[in-house]
Amino acid sequence: MELRGVRLAVLAAISWPAPPPGYGPWEQIAFNVADGMRRRGLDVTLFATGNSHFDGKIVSVVPVGLNEDPALNVEVFTALHTGELFARAHEFDLINNHFDWKPLTYALGSSAPPMLTTVHGFSSPQILAAYYAAAARSFYCSISNADRDPGLDYLATTYNGIDPEQFTFRERAGEYLCFLGRFHPEKGTHLAIEIAKRAGVRLKIAAIPQDEAYFREAVAPHIDGDRVQFLGAVEREARDELLGNALALVHMTTRPERFGLTMIEAMACGTPVLGARMGSIPEIVVDAVTGYLCDDVADAVAKVPLLASLDRRACRARVVAEFSVERMIDRYAEAYVKALELRLPPPPSEEKLRERRHDWWDRPMAYTEIPPKPENLRFS
């Protein structure tokens, strides 16, 4: 099937403009998809904030990002942004929703064209109720094979992609480990610190605040400006330098990672990843080629001496081959063709229905912690 000329609506998140000037992964992905499809000849309309920049058509109901002006009522503009898409749905051949689960509840009563929802995350188990309810109305894409709910059918895995040209390849391995992300136990900053200390290697941390108590108790006491350095949040050149000059990125999560953009950013610079063997990490890191998959802290410590001998070219090559924006666009294009051919998802199988664990009717779902896995990766 020819995608050229297909009228595509891309619904972006509106916490930030698209593309976002700094943080804003959902807006960035939606922008990359919209822009990639525009370059491939689709007739793309991006639903995004009014201060977004896109070489195709933009539709906006909110002037700036909801995080940019605290006076804006998040509920009101979330609903109007979504409502506007469905009000214009008949103008499109296909909708790609990057704006979480609420648009699914609008799709239930809409005669909109085929719709594909990229599941960027499950913020609460209860939002599964919306995914289940709309399973016959929207196709779903996961951002890794690991990040799939067993009660849902998925049309495709559409890994996130980056532009490798935005990252400088450095051939020589550096001498420090680095941690990049946000301060939350599930990101395992405390494990990165423990590994660096036990391996006798310097650690540089660049992260945004999230869980303050965690930072205060598990991270801050170790920061000494020498063995453990904290650089604050880093963007663009600083990020490129921090990643590119490192021996490895430490990504020892304590809960399954959905995708993990920092890993492919590091690899684009040639820097391998020391990662936990859980979630999406085994799909991104090729063990003993672009980093190491570790079962616990001791395993990771044992792998540190091996990092410098990995071929940094292989790291870069893996990103170019599998995790570039163009590769992401390829995957979305394949999913779009399938969605346009099928029009609507088939009804879920009996097996999928059996897997729908959360019965919010008989027993309202409480927030269920996903247990850390493997067991020995714990907040020490």
Place this chain on the structure above:
Amino acid sequence: MELRGVRLAVLAAISWPAPPPGYGPWEQIAFNVADGMRRRGLDVTLFATGNSHFDGKIVSVVPVGLNEDPALNVEVFTALHTGELFARAHEFDLINNHFDWKPLTYALGSSAPPMLTTVHGFSSPQILAAYYAAAARSFYCSISNADRDPGLDYLATTYNGIDPEQFTFRERAGEYLCFLGRFHPEKGTHLAIEIAKRAGVRLKIAAIPQDEAYFREAVAPHIDGDRVQFLGAVEREARDELLGNALALVHMTTRPERFGLTMIEAMACGTPVLGARMGSIPEIVVDAVTGYLCDDVADAVAKVPLLASLDRRACRARVVAEFSVERMIDRYAEAYVKALELRLPPPPSEEKLRERRHDWWDRPMAYTEIPPKPENLRFS
């Protein structure tokens, strides 16, 4: 036009079941409308919580009220409850929305039948954005003539109604004033206290907590168990007795009241209202007949000696004639006929468009306080 047999969907709020066992005014009104229309021969489906009780059809996506089980995710079930209505919209001839503004954003992209939204309140000026956006899609009813946004067209005023038989008429005027409601400066508990003290009359207060600092500073210091008595929250018989044995209900609001259910409850008992001349109060209270409309505290104090000579039968009669459930159903029935004949609202006039004061595009709306009016009714 004959309404018998019309397939009506009533979308209730889901904080509580319909009807609610205690507090829950929106659920109560939606239930009363659904039940009244069912009694008049319409084919009614009530969208409400699973523990609701209705002699027609009920559709539920949530087992109990969102306020009854804190484990339920309010956003998820609000969206699914609304989405379910629009998913079934083709099964109905008419939709009456009592679930605030969000369903309007669903209506934008829906080919649902004629829809009538009862505006129970404007919780934030920004929700006007949704009312404006959907003005060509849903008809609007206000719950008083006073509670209308100048930028919107309204199909009708559908005053709330009560069942007068639920309230005992008492012929003899009591000797105390009473205040019923919630502790918030806009409800004017402090003014009721001042009026009672200056008039030398006892005050009995029954209210639910809301603004704690206000209660602590402006109300609690005056409670002495004698001249100013606080009874907590009262329901059913206790409420009936408190209202029925009073000389008058004091309702000196400092911001325009939208409707004011307690006033018609008092009047149903034969008890007149000492009310502020603002908002909906002049539509409900007939000055010098079912109470007094007061310009300020001094005016109200001067009216206290006149209260006992008002004809308490006139108070009851006004409720039976104008504010009964049956009268409310009459008003809704008229509005339904209009909506079914017109199908869609006409486009707003230039004049209405000019009145749309809140321009959230050029200048995001900050929450604007409605100034107290008259000026001398202030939080002392």
